[in-house]
Amino acid sequence: MDDPKNILELTDSNYIAFMEETDSVVFIDFYSDTCAPCQTLLTYLPNLALHYKEKNVVIAKVNSAINPKLSNKFMVRSVPLTVVIGKDKMVKRAEAGLLAMASYFKMIDKELGTSKGFFSKLF
Template sequence: MTAVVEVTDSTFDPVVLRSDRPVLVDYWADWCAPCRQLDPILEELAAEHSGRVTFARLDANANPVTPAERQVLGLPTLQLWVGGELVTQVRGSKTKAQLLALLADHL
């Protein structure tokens, strides 16, 4: 069972924007090689930090509305949401250390 939550256009608001904890959203697509490289890192972080941060992924091909509304211009894009507000956004594949640094203030 995966520790990363799948979100869609219809579940983005309740899962991400109304969450009582920080949410790191991974915008991905199946054709994106860097997205696939990021998957195991996100799974590992999600398992290590469950209960403190929610890790979510949104398939940009199957759910085009949310990425367009959130100005996602390339894949993979990672957005950190806290209290319904976008705190930071990074694009491209990242290492575990880089993601931990991104989350440091919220762990």
């Protein structure tokens, strides 16, 4: 389950080429090696990658300290920062801070159009 090969490492140098080639929903985690909440979120990524491996979703991470161009592009002011980019290559959602894992599933599901909403849990 903790297969790091399923997590794409985006950088200042590979981001543009990746985005030009992909037709997937992209979930990006901006993190820092010195941030405790970031380290927790990094442990969530393999679960997200495993859950969405059959879907058109890419789970990616960006070390904000060593990728200043990408961090500036996304206006990263604090980490962790998670971003969902739609198939149309537009930012659909951005959340700062560590959330519950279920919140990340909801962010991605909403963009995939598989979000069931509150009432589905009642029936």
